[in-house]
Amino acid sequence: SGINAEYGKADPVAQLTLNDDKHRTRIFILVPKTLTDEELQLEFSQFGTVDHVQILKDKNTSESKGCAYVRFSRPSEAFNAIENCDKSYKAIIAEPRVPKNLMTTTPENPVSAVAQIVCPIPGGYPDM
Secondary structure (H helix, E strand, C coil), rough: EECCCCCCEECCHHHHHHHHHHCCEEEEEECCCCCHHHHHHHHHHHHEEEEEEEEEECEEEEEEEEEEEEEEHHHHHHHHHHHCCHHHCCEECCCCCCCCHHCCCCCCCCCCCCCCCCCCCCCCCCCC
């Protein structure tokens, strides 16, 4: 139900699965490091209404990491983009964001049990 019976509060992990459709509107893609937000928006608007684009950037240099998120208005538009965009984007449905307080580590498990997708190719995706 998404409610923690013991405390009567919303359980954030359960909420992630309750709102599946909301989370199925965001795709994760690999992009050339030279691609701009505007170009990305234009490229993916052919598959549906693009609500938001985010090219991941290095915090220190502001250079593109070679990967991005595109959020559509509806899940069907996201799936349309995955099926029909250029295969070089390697588009997939993005995992839901996990609240930072749930990304815990322990001495036995130094890596968080819940991890978000981070650009999978070291140094990002090569320029196309």
